[in-house]
Amino acid sequence: MSAAAPFTVLIPARLASTRLPDKPLADIAGLPMVVHVARRAAQSGARRCVVAADDARIIDACLAHGVQALLTRADHASGSDRLAEACALLGLAGDDIVVNVQGDEPLIDPRLIDAVAALLHARADASMGTAAHAMESAADFANPNVVKVVLDAQGLAHYFSRAPIPHARDHAAGSAWWRQGRGVPAGFAPLRHIGIYSYRAGFLRRFPELPPAPTEQIEALEQLRALWHGHRIAVHVAASAPGAGVDTPEDLERVRALLAA
DSSP: OOOSSOOEEEEEEOSOOSSSTTGGGOEETTEEHHHHHHHHHTTSSOSEEEEEESSHHHHHHHHHTTOEEEEOOTTOSSHHHHHHHHHHHHTOOTTOEEEEOOTTOTTOOHHHHHHHHHHHHHOTTOSEEEEEEEOOOHHHHHOTTSOEEEEOTTSBEEEEESSOSSOOGGGTTOTTHHHHOTTOOTTOOOEEEEEEEEEEHHHHHHGGGSOOOHHHHHHTOTHHHHHHTTOOEEEEEESSOOOOOOOSHHHHHHHHHHHHO
């Protein structure tokens, strides 16, 4: 599936990582991980894919493999700040659509990128787009490292949380209450948030200037800042979970084995 209009993929890449040093340059099947991400993203309908890096070594690795890359400041507080600088460096217009693909997602599905970009082409009322999928694991539902999202009738995000939401008052004893079907709307399941975002470039440039939200600080979820300030986030519900990302050495070995197979 291709998005209805052009968009740009930006891939923020930061060399420092506490759990996996030099993560963007980690070798997977003979290529740096960030190059794998860029090549997967290039299979989407994006008109261009650009890595926004904080270190010249990432830039050199990208250029050596034909991937466009920009050197951004090393002192950005968040990936959003890095993307905002990249938008300015690329001279993107305010209405241009940008999709943020994380630099540690070498198995990203190009169709998911297209779907998240298409949200903003279809929804003039949304400043951001993202994705989610139906959750099947009770352990994930209870896990604070797994972010959940609740939608309204128009497919816009009500709220994101690390807590199990929505909370089923009459089924609190069982975390897999949605499988029981008692009092649960047909076809309903809790949604796990997928960390991919689309933005209008003008909003992305303004976003870092918005005051942090109390909910954002409590939950440690940056997207809550947008909701707090009245911006809408459209959500694409994917049919399945995305490919595994890379946060730890164990994750890296798992992805290496998958690509080798």
